[in-house]
Amino acid sequence: MKVAIASDHGGVNIREEIKDLMKEMGIEFEDFGCECETSVDYPDYALPVAEKVANGEFDKGILICGTGIGMSIAANKVKGIRCALVHDLFSAKATREHNDSNMLAMGERVIGPGLAREIAKVWLTTDYEGGRHENRVGKIKEYENK
């Protein structure tokens, strides 16, 4: 599995935490910034990473900003992206099992690094269930292809 990760200036600490986690888990990843010496615009990071996941260059993407909201809104504009904004462990598991989410967004001003690490671990290791969910996810894909 190859993961693309990025944050804006509001998500640098959690980005580093998740990079450490992926190193420990032996997961291949690439960091797409930001360098964040000054404040940056989250779509400049969310959209390129989402495109890399949508075109298959990366299997999954993780985005962090202050709230996770801007990053998730931007990523979900890219066709083929199902970006889940997650701040609890139940949703981390459910969004993989039910939605087959291919991107995860979190907010560093909402949760701490410890919970973010556990959320990412669950999200990265939970498989999509398919079955009854296939029809539902299929309807989203169908809409995208209209």
Ligand code: RB5
């Ligand atoms: C930046 O101040 C902040 O707006 C951004 O990190 C994010 O929370 C946007 O949704």
